Amino acid sequence: MLKLSTSRTLIASSIVVLLAGCAAGNPYGGQQQQQGGSNKTAIYGGLGALGGAAIGAATSSKKDRGKGALIGAAVAGAAGAGYGYYVDKQEAELRRSMQGTGIDVQRDGDNLTLIMPGNVTFGTDSAAISGSFYGTLNNLAQSFNQYDQSTIEIVGHTDSTGPYQHNMTLSQRRAQSVADYLRNQGISGNRMNVRGVGPDQPVADNTSAQGRQQNRRVEINLRPIPGAYQ
CATH class of the missing domain: 1.20.81 (Receptor-associated Protein)
Structure with missing residues (x-):
């Protein structure tokens, strides 16, 4: 008994x-x-x-x-x-590893979004990743390899300054640079989708310097792989 x-x-x-x-x-x-x-x-x-x-x-x-x-x-x-x-754990890990890097981690239901300001990630009018940002991307790659049940959408954004087509091309090149770096760190290309939207999706007013700075960014959207969890 x-x-x-x-x-x-x-x-x-x-x-x-x-x-x-x-x-x-x-x-x-x-x-x-x-x-x-x-x-x-x-x-x-x-x-x-x-x-x-x-x-x-x-x-x-x-x-x-x-x-x-x-x-x-x-x-x-x-x-x-x-x-x-699963996403509770990944969110906590990303918030810990991204603390102090300038990267904002946002959550909407089971979807996570990482917002990388352009001034942190790239030089002015450049698609070359800043050397100081490599460590942050390495931490991201480590997390993406550990938590591999999500798709990775990488979206480049610019402000509205300059020719429209130039901004569209620059946003695509910047998103592609991030994807290429992550792929070199072992992230499967099958999980990643890359696109540039130029100035078409602003989050702030382009008439102010502060607003334009907020609009220059790369976002990484993490979504559940269909069928991974029921």
Whole structure:
């Protein structure tokens, strides 16, 4: 009876811990994240934990039943949370590694966007990556290799100063430079999509110097690979 009670206690404890962890969700949930994302992670992660604990206990020997419940709950809880759990982890890692680099990490539901200001990434009117930015791109490549269940869309943007076609070409070349560098760091070209939109998608007023600086940027959009998580 004592062993059975211990096993049940371990199962209950594992479920409570996993539910609490999932409910806490993303530490950055209040920043650029749609409401309800963490709740979905908690619901599916908790249900997975319940099922996993039961399976883990059932498939373990009587001696290791409590340990099996803990392992089953942890594995199934993560899987049950699906892409929401996955992107929680990736977001936290990107925020940590991009801190102090000038790169802004934004989240919208299960989608992540990295905003790289043009003055940080490139010289004026140039598509050559600044030498000081290589370390940041290396960190990005490491994260993209670790978290490989997302597509990578790289979009170049400019302000409206100068000829339109020149800006379109420059934005494409800058996005391509980032893609080429990431590919050299082991990122599969099949995951990446590259395009330049020139001045067509401003985020600020082009009539001010500050606004134009905000518009000169490269964005990297991370989206779930279709079918990777159900």
